[in-house]
Amino acid sequence: MISMKKFDLHIHTNASDGICTPEQAVFAAKAAGLYGIAITDHDSIKGLPSAKKAAKEAGIALIPGIEVTTHMGDIIVLGVEEKISGTPSQVFDKAHRLGGIVIVAHPFVGFYQTSLAGMLGIIRDKIDAIEVYNANTSMAANIKAMEAAKRYKITGIASSDSHMADTIGSAFTACNGNDIIKAIKEGKVEIGWL
Numbered sequence: 001m002i003s004m005k006k007f008d009l010h011i012h013t014n015a016s017d018g019i020c021t022p023e024q025a026v027f028a029a030k031a032a033g034l035y036g037i038a039i040t041d042h043d044s045i046k047g048l049p050s051a052k053k054a055a056k057e058a059g060i061a062l063i064p065g066i067e068v069t070t071h072m073g074d075i076i077v078l079g080v081e082e083k084i085s086g087t088p089s090q091v092f093d094k095a096h097r098l099g100g101i102v103i104v105a106h107p108f109v110g111f112y113q114t115s116l117a118g119m120l121g122i123i124r125d126k127i128d129a130i131e132v133y134n135a136n137t138s139m140a141a142n143i144k145a146m147e148a149a150k151r152y153k154i155t156g157i158a159s160s161d162s163h164m165a166d167t168i169g170s171a172f173t174a175c176n177g178n179d180i181i182k183a184i185k186e187g188k189v190e191i192g193w194l
Contacts, residue, residue, distance in 0.1 A: 004174035004190060005035035010076060010159035011168055013039055015047030020165040022051035026058050032169030036061030040076050043069055045083050067105060073116040074105040079181045088116060092126045101128035101181055103157060108141040124152045129184050132156030133193055135171040155184055158191035170194050
């Protein structure tokens with residue numbers, strides 16, 4: 001039997017509003033037994049070079065990422081090594097054009113006049129997943145996200161949304177192979193949390 005490989009796909013460092021360095025995040029992930037992580041700083045990829053170097057040293061997979069702030073909610077882009085910004089539609093299009101995937105982060109958090117959460121039925125073909133469990137979010141918001149993923153048949157992921165080294169790996173997305181991006185696209189992931 002193939003063992004599942006765990007990834008934490010939503011981590012912040014001091015390149016945005018986290019308190020740990022990219023290197024500290026990588027080594028905390030290694031200590032937590034994760035196979036890989038994505039550094040997803042807010043509107044920044046400044047931490048990526050040092051995270052890549054540390055990941056190589058630690059022997060864990062590093063997925064380039066960014067959490068894009070939009071007027072309708074936050075969007076995680078994975079697999080793209082450049083800064084992306086714009087409207088949700090522009091973010092979806094550019095991320096996919098560059099070979100990445102898009103995930104609606106903590107969809108039921110925030111107060112938006114028009115939110116991505118309210119449009120999941122319309123945008124479901126433009127997104128690759130939604131974050132159904134965020135360790136930094138209330139259980140009520142997570143339950144709403146789980147229900148929406150089921151209703152609209154959208155792949156769900158879980159992540160820590162960690163802003164400090166101690167909580168990295170507190171929620172994770174797992175797959176059978178090494179390619180978590182492919183597994184998300186195919187809907188072949190499992191989620192868990194501590």
